[in-house]
Each structure stands twice: as structure tokens, then as C-alpha cells.
Amino acid sequence: MSARSSLRLSERMADLGLALAIVAIVTAxxxxxxxxxxxxxLMGIGRQVAILGIAAAAMTFVILMGxxxxxxxxxxxxxxxxxxxALAQGWGVWAIPIAILVGTVFGLLNGVLVVxxxxxxxxxxxxxxxxxxxxxxxxxxGQTILFAADWFRSxxxxxxxLGQRAAFWWLLAVFVLMGWLLARTRFGAQxxxxxxxxxxxxxxxLPVARVKLLVFTLTGALMGLVGMILIARIGNARADGAIGLxxxxxxxxVIGGTRLGGGYGSxxxxxxxxxxxxxxxxGLAIMNVDFNTQxxxxxxxxxxxxxxxxxxxxxxxxx
Amino acid sequence: MLELSNITKSFPxxxxxDGARFDLRAGEVHAFMGENGAGKSTMMKIxxxxxxxxxxxxxxxxxxxxxxxxxxxxxxxxxxxxxxxxVLENLDVAQNLLIGREPALFGGAWLDRVALYDEAAKILRxxxxxxxxxxxxxxxxxxxxxxxxxxxxxxxxxxxxxLDEPTSSxxxxxxxxxxxxxxxxxxxxxxIVYITHRMSEVFALxxxxxxxxxxxHILTDDAANLDRPALIRAxxxxxxxxxxxxxxxxxxxxxxxxxxxxxxxxxxxxxLTLYRGEVLGLAGLMGAGRTELARLMAGIDRPDAGEMMLxxxxxxxxxxxxxxxxxxxxxxxxxxxxxxxxxLPVGQNIALPxxxxxxxxxxxSPARLRDFARDWMGRLGVRATGPDTVVGTLSGGNQQKVxxxxxxxxAPRVILLDEPTRGVDVGAKAEIYTLIRALAAEGTAVLVxxxxxxxxxxxxxxxAVMAQGRVSGDLPAVEASETALLELAFDESEAA
Ligand SMILES: Nc1ncnc2c1ncn2[C@@H]1O[C@H](COP(=O)(O)OP(=O)(O)OP(=O)(O)O)[C@@H](O)[C@H]1O
Ligand SMILES: [Mg+2]
Numbered sequence: 001m002s003a004r005s006s007l008r009l010s011e012r013m014a015d016l017g018l019a020l021a022i023v024a025i026v027t028a029x030x031x032x033x034x035x036x037x038x039x040x041x042l043m044g045i046g047r048q049v050a051i052l053g054i055a056a057a058a059m060t061f062v063i064l065m066g067x068x069x070x071x072x073x074x075x076x077x078x079x080x081x082x083x084x085x086a087l088a089q090g091w092g093v094w095a096i097p098i099a100i101l102v103g104t105v106f107g108l109l110n111g112v113l114v115v116x117x118x119x120x121x122x123x124x125x126x127x128x129x130x131x132x133x134x135x136x137x138x139x140x141x142g143q144t145i146l147f148a149a150d151w152f153r154s155x156x157x158x159x160x161x162l163g164q165r166a167a168f169w170w171l172l173a174v175f176v177l178m179g180w181l182l183a184r185t186r187f188g189a190q191x192x193x194x195x196x197x198x199x200x201x202x203x204x205x206l207p208v209a210r211v212k213l214l215v216f217t218l219t220g221a222l223m224g225l226v227g228m229i230l231i232a233r234i235g236n237a238r239a240d241g242a243i244g245l246x247x248x249x250x251x252x253x254v255i256g257g258t259r260l261g262g263g264y265g266s267x268x269x270x271x272x273x274x275x276x277x278x279x280x281x282x283g284l285a286i287m288n289v290d291f292n293t294q295x296x297x298x299x300x301x302x303x304x305x306x307x308x309x310x311x312x313x314x315x316x317x318x319x
Numbered sequence: 320m321l322e323l324s325n326i327t328k329s330f331p332x333x334x335x336x337d338g339a340r341f342d343l344r345a346g347e348v349h350a351f352m353g354e355n356g357a358g359k360s361t362m363m364k365i366x367x368x369x370x371x372x373x374x375x376x377x378x379x380x381x382x383x384x385x386x387x388x389x390x391x392x393x394x395x396x397x398x399x400x401x402x403x404x405x406v407l408e409n410l411d412v413a414q415n416l417l418i419g420r421e422p423a424l425f426g427g428a429w430l431d432r433v434a435l436y437d438e439a440a441k442i443l444r445x446x447x448x449x450x451x452x453x454x455x456x457x458x459x460x461x462x463x464x465x466x467x468x469x470x471x472x473x474x475x476x477x478x479x480x481x482l483d484e485p486t487s488s489x490x491x492x493x494x495x496x497x498x499x500x501x502x503x504x505x506x507x508x509x510x511i512v513y514i515t516h517r518m519s520e521v522f523a524l525x526x527x528x529x530x531x532x533x534x535x536h537i538l539t540d541d542a543a544n545l546d547r548p549a550l551i552r553a554x555x556x557x558x559x560x561x562x563x564x565x566x567x568x569x570x571x572x573x574x575x576x577x578x579x580x581x582x583x584x585x586x587x588x589x590x591l592t593l594y595r596g597e598v599l600g601l602a603g604l605m606g607a608g609r610t611e612l613a614r615l616m617a618g619i620d621r622p623d624a625g626e627m628m629l630x631x632x633x634x635x636x637x638x639x640x641x642x643x644x645x646x647x648x649x650x651x652x653x654x655x656x657x658x659x660x661x662x663l664p665v666g667q668n669i670a671l672p673x674x675x676x677x678x679x680x681x682x683x684s685p686a687r688l689r690d691f692a693r694d695w696m697g698r699l700g701v702r703a704t705g706p707d708t709v710v711g712t713l714s715g716g717n718q719q720k721v722x723x724x725x726x727x728x729x730a731p732r733v734i735l736l737d738e739p740t741r742g743v744d745v746g747a748k749a750e751i752y753t754l755i756r757a758l759a760a761e762g763t764a765v766l767v768x769x770x771x772x773x774x775x776x777x778x779x780x781x782x783a784v785m786a787q788g789r790v791s792g793d794l795p796a797v798e799a800s801e802t803a804l805l806e807l808a809f810d811e812s813e814a815a
Contacts, residue, residue, distance in 0.1 A: 183430075184428075184429055184430050185423075185427060185428055185429070185430060186421055186423055186427030186428075186430065187427065188430075189414065189418070189421055189430065190419075192409065192410065193407050193410065193414075193418060195409065196407035196408060196409040196410060197405070197407055197408075200403070200404075200405035200406075200407060201405075201407070202369075202388075202389070203369060203389060203401055203403070203405045204389065204405055204418055204419060205368075205388060205389035205390030205392075205393055205419055206390075206418070206419055207390075263407075263408070263409035264409055
């Protein structure tokens, strides 16, 4: 009994630590920066983190399952480019299923490489990264693709509803969907079990291959959505539009307590991680901290969280 | 009811099964015996749908069946407790018990948490297992995990229940629990396949016995028609001596002395003296604090209070490495967690703690490593194609031998063995006893933790008993009887 309550306690302390970090950073920024204080700026954070948040939610599934996906940024970029071209060609609403299709195909490729061919996810998703980059670069020829489709931009980013932008509502929808999938469905339970021990899960009769395939594919499909939000926000597409997203997504998931190696993680916690990175990005940018320093601060944060997590769960008997 | 005939199964480099057969009747306990690596687990993994046989047929109620995966076998009513624990550490007890069939609405789209814990609590209550369904499995002891594993299978009212060494890490209480479960299922008409290396269990439980050797069927007979020597001969192919070790405990030089050692609720003031050249047994019920004590001695955990002396010097190891350098080695009871590195080859596993000795200015010659490993594989009778075989593919008992070789080969001054013969067959057990005796004769101090009292009585010079975190007494092994030891083991647990 005492062991149980101590586990709950240490878990709660890790959560508390994260919440405290957010409060501390927000307080510091509120005091230090008048621009950060501006309500318009604060409201804007929700929309700024949309892309990161969706990628981090998908990444939480992948990492929780004991895998990794390095292709998310490149796949979202490829989907963005294809979609922008479709819109520029006047394909109208057909651009939307095309975006999802592009993402899904790359996700499926990741899944097949990992599940059917036994390629380690690190390598498999690196392959997809290069392929997706290749596709995007070939299609753009290094140029920025412009398109005009106000309905599209409004639907995925700029439109306003109940005081928040569309991008924020998409983020919220994805968090709710993924949170429900992970915590409330049998599929989510299977993802968690496989992350705990894939071999044991197979011996227990869980459909390990199918679940892995699904998670990679779902991640790809969500990158199609990310690609659309990306171009809807800025009104054009570039081949490197979302490159680097993979690292921010991994960072947000890990800061939220998702354990690299699998087995532990949750969507609400990842949301906290996303919030922390979002606030930090916003605050540091507003205070004109240079990009390199921003990266260092984010890196330090990840290390800090991993150390706290280790300490908090250290007594669990697992590494 | 279940019939496997003419089964052949090869892995790269080994023919695990060679025309083996096995049949199971409803309502019987059928013991499946054989040496380590004989192919018992492989045969049952075929019945459980985990492996497909190369040739041969499986019949259920006379109808040929083939299972593509374990869930198909489960659907047919065949449930298995695998030798390798499959309890998931990142889930709690309830989630583990009901994995794959969690109570849910809308076909799995909405898990019913309340029903999950209710159902789990009901299962635990019905099986009389005192365990909190919300406890994380990572915090359970190996024995408790095995109980969860068994409960998971039993709760599904199996038609066929396969138990692959279910008692290997159970204490006496849990063992009795299991036996009563088996008895209950039997009356309900379940056919039970029971794999074990413990002879006493076989004759207490089994209706029939099948023996497998080198993947071939040797015999099937009623248990009543067989006796212990006959069974051992069938398994090993020769006679094995099970005589007690006779000899004076040498108490000349103190090797490791422990005074007032405490840690949390598990170790509550232990005094113990281990002499050079003796084999000291440590008996006790599960949860008596034996493993926890060994972990303190091995430098894995730090004590809250008390002191240790090693050959007259204060000894307070800050890490396993520090303990190793001081000459204290520990072979863990949990071979998957701490004992061996499953994805590495046998040779590297054995040589791991000895690398410093084997290397010349940081460079280890692969040939030297192989020779070293081959030597120790030979001494312990590790059954593997060679030092390059990956440990994860060995049979359970052979993995245990690798774990032993790994630490015995470091030539320690004090060696702590936690359940050293878990899952090891009778023949190999005798060899391991001989080896331990030889180590002691050379002056090593040996502490053996075991839940098998006959093992302690056969192997040790002296047996100390722990109860409730303290040493409740010790006896010379020649004078010890199971009753006397059990009395000491229950000593304070009755009072508390
Ligand atoms: N996945 C695998 N890959 C390669 N070889 C394997 C695999 N599983 C088992 N083997 C080999 O098959 C043989 C039979 O192993 P099995 O596990 O069936 O033995 P066992 O009778 O259960 O032994 P024990 O009593 O030690 O558990 C061994 O030689 C083992 O090394
Ligand atoms: Mg076996």
C-alpha cells in the first residue's frame, strides 16, 4: 500500500514540477516583458502551438509504443507542398483528401518498413524523411509555391470561432481525439502494452503488428493535417516548411513525461509539454533572445525533465 | 482432448523437436518433463499458437487445428502461463489481468474503468489472492508477478491450461494457492499441462507423466507407475545422486559479517555471519527479506542502519562494481532483469564481469574471450551451439546456467546466489551443486537463497532462516528437517 501511494505521489510530483515550471516561466515573462503581457499575444499562443501540438500528440503514441518517427517534419512539408500545388491548380476541396493521402502514404511506408521488414524505426523513418524531402524538393524546384484560396486558409488557420483561430480548434480536436484513443480505447491500451514489452504483448495474443502499423499510419495522416495548417497560416508552401518539427515534437512529448523506450506517457501531459515549449518560444522570441540561445534553453529543459522523471520513477524498478 | 503428434520444429542451428508427441485428457494434470533444452517450452508454444510446427498435427477434440497466433489458441480455450514472465511492468495489476479483454462499451471504443477494477478485484478475491488491483506490476516481486500471470490464465476458465514452470519463483504460500487452483480446475474438467523441474510437485500433482529428451518422446505413463529414480533416468539417461552433502561446517575465518542491518520494512535488523569455505543456506518465506538482504550485501541498495565487515574490514559497497572489486558477487533471482543480457551472445554474457581480467591494456582478444566462455559453458553444462549463440534463444534453464557462469567465473571471495537452480533440470542441478561445493572447498564463502528446502538441505553446511526481516535462527544442515526450518520461517509471522 505504501509503495503504491509513494508511486502516485512521485508521479504527482513530476506533474507538479511541470506545472510549476510553466507557472514560473509565465510569471517571469509577465513581469519582464510588456509585449508578452499583451492579451492579444497570450491568446495567440494557442494558435502558434497548433502545429507542434498535433505533431507532439502523434509522437506521444509513437514513443509510447517504443518506436520513434523522425519523418514527421518532412512528411508534413511534402503534404504542404502537394496541397499548395493542388490549390494553385484550382482543385478546390480535393486538396484536402490529397493532403491526408500524402501523409497517410508516408506513414504507411514507415509502418510497413518497421513491421513487415523489421527495419528499426530510426532508420525506416529516416528513409521516409529523405523520400519526403525528395518529393517536396522535386515538386517545388526550390521555389516557394503560392496559392490563393481564402476558404482554405480560413478553414485551417485564420478563421475565427468563439474568439479563437481555426488552427487552435484543430489542435483541440486532435488532442481530444488522441487523448480519448489512448486513455479510453482498447487500441490505446494495446499501444501502451506494446510499449511496455512488445515481445510479451505478442505472447499475450495482442495484435502487435497491426497496432504498430496503425500508429505509424495515423501519425502520417495527422501530418497531412499539419501540412494544411502550415500553408493555411502563411499562404504559401516551401519544401522545408516543417523541417525540424520532429525534434520539437519529441521534446514536447518527453517534457510531458513520455518515456523514450516506451511504456509511459499521456496526452494531457504532452499537452503541458507543448504549452511549456509554446510559451517559451513565444516569450523568448518577443524578448528578442537569439535563435541559438533559444535552442540551448529548450535543450536544457529537456535534460531537466528527463532527470526529474528518472528521479521520480527511479524506485519503480524499471529503467 | 488435445493431441500433438509427430511434431518437428527447427531453429537456425538446432532441432528443438524431432517427431515429439503429447496428448492431454480432460480433467487430468499431465506433467511434461525433460532436461533443460529438451524442447518442452517449444512444444507448448506450438500448442499455444506462438510457433508454427515444421511438421506434425495438432488435434483438438479429434479435429485438426492450426493456430496462426496466441489469440486463436485462446479463442479455442487454450491458455498458457509462459516460462518467460509476460506481466507488463508499466501496467497495473488489473490491466495485466484483463489485458486484451478489458471491459469496454461499443466494441472497445470506450473502456469501462470502473468495471475493469471491479472485475479484477473479483478475480483476485475468487482466487484468494491478496493483492491490490491498482498496484503497478513493476513494483511486484517476481513471485507476485507469476501469481498475476497464473491468475490471468485461470480467470478465463480455460479448457486447456498450460503451466510452464509456474512455481519457479513462488514461495510456499503461493505454491499452495496454485495447487488448490489446479485441483479446482481439474474437477471442472480442465486439462492441465504442467512443466516443472521439481520432482516433489510432479508426484504430488500429476496423473500422467510424459518425458521428452532431445526433442524426442521418451515415455508417457501414469504417475503411479513411475518412481523418482525411474523418472530421472528417463529424463537424463543416467542415474543422478541426490545424497546430502556430509561434512563439517568450517568456521575458522569469518568472510562476511552483518550486524544490525536495516532497510525499510524488508530488512529489520539482521545479524548474520558467513564463514570462509562454507555454504550457508538462507531459507524463509517469500517476502521474508532474503533478496533484499542480498541486495544490500551486493551493493545494489544501501542500508538505513547497521554495518557489514568483509574479512575484518568495514564493508559498505556504494555500487555493484564496488562490491565486485571487493570480491563479492551476486547472482540475481530475476534473470531477465539483472542476470543476463538477453540480446547478447553467451560468450559475451559470461565474460562481461571478467572483461577487466581478460583484457590486455583495454583490448580483449575475441579468441581468448571465446575460450574463456567455452570453458565455463562446459563446466556448467550450458547447452548451446557455441559462445556466439544469443542468450535470448536459449531454453530457460540454460539461461540460468549462463547467469551462474557469468558470476562464478569472476573468482569471487564471497558469492551470493539467489535461487541459483531456478528452472534447472535435475541432472544439471547436481552438477551445479558439485561446482558450488568445489568453490567452497577452495575457500569461497557461498550464500545460497532458495525456496526449495530439499535443495538447501542437500547442498549446504548450515542453514539460516529469515522471517519478517530478521534471522530467526540457524541449524547445521545435517540436523535440519523441513519441519524445523518451517517452524523458524513462520516464527515471527504468527506473532506479528
Ligand atoms: N526462439 C528460439 N530461437 C532459437 N532457438 C530456440 C528458440 N527457442 C528455443 N530454442 C532452442 O530450442 C531448444 C529447446 O528449447 P526449449 O525452450 O523448448 O527447452 P525446454 O525444454 O523448455 O528447457 P527448460 O527446461 O530449460 O525451460 C533449445 O536448444 C533452445 O536453445
Ligand atoms: Mg522451458
